[in-house]
Each structure stands twice: as C-alpha cells, then as structure tokens.
Amino acid sequence: MIFRQLFDSVSGTYTYLIASRAGGEALIIDPVLEKVDRYLKLVEELDLKLVKAVDTHLHADHVTGLGALRDRTHCITVMGEQTAADVVSMRVAEGDRVSIEGLSLDVLYTPGHTDDSYSFLMNGRVFTGDTLLIRGTGRTDFQNGDPRQQYDSIFNKLLRLPDETLVYPAHDYKGDTVSTIGEEKHFNPRLLVGSVDEYVELMNNLNLPNPKMMDVVVPANIRVGLHQDEIARRGWALSAKEAMALHGSYGIAMVDLREKGEREKHGSIPGALHAPYGDLNENIGEGGILHELAAATGKRIVFYCAFGERSAMAVEAAQAAGLAGACHIDGGMAAWKKADGPVVR
Known part of the structure; x- marks a missing residue:
C-alpha cells in the first residue's frame, strides 16, 4: 500500500x-x-x-x-x-x-x-x-x-x-x-x-x-460545487421535469454513473443503464459500450449521478469523444426525486 x-x-x-x-x-x-x-x-x-x-x-x-x-x-x-x-x-x-x-x-x-x-x-x-x-x-x-x-x-x-x-x-x-x-x-x-x-x-x-x-x-x-450552469448554457443539460418527459422514449438511453452502493441505498431511474463514472473514459471511447450504443442505435445518452457533478463532467468528456447528443440531468438523482420522478430499488 x-x-x-x-x-x-x-x-x-x-x-x-x-x-x-x-x-x-x-x-x-x-x-x-x-x-x-x-x-x-x-x-x-x-x-x-x-x-x-x-x-x-x-x-x-x-x-x-x-x-x-x-x-x-x-x-x-x-x-x-x-x-x-x-x-x-x-x-x-x-x-x-x-x-x-x-x-x-x-x-x-x-x-x-x-x-x-x-x-x-x-x-x-x-x-x-x-x-x-x-x-x-x-x-x-x-x-x-x-x-x-x-x-x-x-x-x-x-x-x-x-x-x-x-x-x-x-x-x-x-x-x-x-x-x-x-x-x-x-x-x-x-x-x-x-x-x-x-x-x-x-x-x-x-x-x-x-x-x-x-x-x-x-x-x-x-461554495465548492462544480457550476453546472455552464453545461446548461451549452445545451447539454435537462431539468428533472424535462428528463421525466423523455423517460421511456425509444431514442433515449439514461445512464447511471453512481456506484453500486449508492444505487442500492438511494434507488435508480427505471430502465437506466449502470455505467460507473470510474469507467467513463473506457465506455465513451471508440469500442466502448456507450460509444457503440449511441453509434449503433442513434440513442441520445442522458447521464445522471447523485447531484449532477459527475454527470456534468461526463457530458463534457462524452461531447469531446464525439457523442454529440449527450446531456445530463441537472441536479442529478436528488433533483429527480424532488420532482417526484419514478424510482426503483
């Protein structure tokens, strides 16, 4: 060690x-x-x-x-x-x-x-x-x-x-x-x-x-938090209400970046894929599961995490990797729950 x-x-x-x-x-x-x-x-x-x-x-x-x-x-x-x-x-x-x-x-x-x-x-x-x-x-x-x-x-x-x-x-x-x-x-x-x-x-x-x-x-x-306003200004953010309106649509793939323990404790958005933040670079790179998902199906990747910080960083990385439709849920799972979005455990 x-x-x-x-x-x-x-x-x-x-x-x-x-x-x-x-x-x-x-x-x-x-x-x-x-x-x-x-x-x-x-x-x-x-x-x-x-x-x-x-x-x-x-x-x-x-x-x-x-x-x-x-x-x-x-x-x-x-x-x-x-x-x-x-x-x-x-x-x-x-x-x-x-x-x-x-x-x-x-x-x-x-x-x-x-x-x-x-x-x-x-x-x-x-x-x-x-x-x-x-x-x-x-x-x-x-x-x-x-x-x-x-x-x-x-x-x-x-x-x-x-x-x-x-x-x-x-x-x-x-x-x-x-x-x-x-x-x-x-x-x-x-x-x-x-x-x-x-x-x-x-x-x-x-x-x-x-x-x-x-x-x-x-x-x-x-005031230590990542300012998510810049991500929204670039058009890469959805409010929880906007994400709820898109939830379940064929062209949308929601991706949960949280760790297994967080998902078990706080629940997840129904139907979301689990791709932990730690594996992000591998997943969005050429040949990665999210890169291939977007390329093969044309689905728009919607990242989310606990409070929007990891997903905001994920969006920037995904856009740089060529996933032009990628966005995230502003405020993360906390905002989703506050908006009474559905949750499964």
Whole structure:
C-alpha cells in the first residue's frame, strides 16, 4: 500500500494520500487548496490516478482543495451527508464505504466538532478529522458543534476501536504525526474525565479565539460545487421535469454513473443503464459500450449521478469523444426525486 502524510504548516493541516499500489487508483483526505500543485506532482511521481478527494468536515481554518482537484483531475468529491457545501459528488453516511481499487474506508459519523464531522477507518488506521486529535480534541463552539455529541463520538465510537489502531488527525500544532487509540485513552488530557457533564464543562470553557480566516474560509468551502450552469448554457443539460418527459422514449438511453452502493441505498431511474463514472473514459471511447450504443442505435445518452457533478463532467468528456447528443440531468438523482420522478430499488 502507498501511504503519504503531507503537512501544511500555515494551517497545521495533515493531508493523506492513499493507494493500494503504484500505477493504481488513489484517494486524498483533507486536501488544502494552496498545496494542490504539490499533491498532483506526487500523484504523477507515484504513477497514480486520483479518483476521490474526501473532506472529513467543512473546514474553518483553510480553503479546501476539493474543488481544484476535481477541476484538474475529474475526481469524485466526497463529504458527509450533513455538509453545508453546495454540491459534492458523493455524500456519505454512517455505515457506508468509500472505495477505490484495492482499498475501502469504513465511514463513521463522529459529530461534535461540527455537525458534519466524519472519521474514516481503514486497515488499522482511523482518520479522525478534528474529532480526536493527538492529546486533544477539536473545539466544539462553532458550526453547530456540540461537546455532548463529541463525547459520544469519541467515547462510544472511536475509543471502542482496538487500542493498536493508528490515529491520524486532520491537524496538529505541536509536531506530532500519529498516535494510537490506546495512547489517547491513557494520555489525552481531555479524555481523562469522569463523565459527559465534566467533558461538556471542560469544552465550554476553552475560550478560544475564532480561526483567523474563518469568515472567509467557511463561505469559500460552502461554495465548492462544480457550476453546472455552464453545461446548461451549452445545451447539454435537462431539468428533472424535462428528463421525466423523455423517460421511456425509444431514442433515449439514461445512464447511471453512481456506484453500486449508492444505487442500492438511494434507488435508480427505471430502465437506466449502470455505467460507473470510474469507467467513463473506457465506455465513451471508440469500442466502448456507450460509444457503440449511441453509434449503433442513434440513442441520445442522458447521464445522471447523485447531484449532477459527475454527470456534468461526463457530458463534457462524452461531447469531446464525439457523442454529440449527450446531456445530463441537472441536479442529478436528488433533483429527480424532488420532482417526484419514478424510482426503483
């Protein structure tokens, strides 16, 4: 396995690049905008293909690199379903998995620092975001933070992991790089409390100043979504209502770009083909299933995904590959359901 821990000294942020092998797929956790060039250089040097970029929560101390990485690599952006971010490609919840070739991360909902805080568990490692830090815990006094929720997240989820589990947080300000669950149980001063009420009292009296750039950073991180207006301006988008009117027509082939787990959890449009986004380039290229479908039958390809981000990128790629009729459903499955479109599971 390839594992790299990268550091941004300005914000004290740790970013993690993970892949199962050289030449394979990779994902990145908690990227910082100013370091995107560095990440992409490392991805190139290690001969990796970045396919997913994950934020553990909506950060208040740095601008996320999710949008820039998506724009430059066409990767899938991932956050928890509670996030206030306008659009991410994939929203996950407790019990889901974030998978790439050869690796899978279990999703743990660990609110308290913020209401959209998640941790990700993989092969004896847990990426805790700002929920559990090394010899500390994330503050709970903004972005719907809640010390009582954080106590529950830490004591009833994270600290129940095996003691040898490696703890990789999103931040450190003292130079520590990694800990273990067992170490934090014994040596983290904020966890040496006798009750949830004692923890709440401790966290409510930290009296910390707000992050210096919070008023700029948080709005920037909320507006991270791919702007689908440009796709619509080019005539490559259908509203959910327009797609519903075409649904079932002989000349239309609806193509679901989501992963199997998303389809099973949220349902699909009846009759849609399943061609996951990760296989897009192969499918739209000459000899690919979607390329041949359009060429042999003249069908118009209508892509959709969860929220329209993957499908918007798919349309651009399909048009460039010569599928002139390709379009997508603006807003994706979320918009389809809001318009009361039919769904099968």
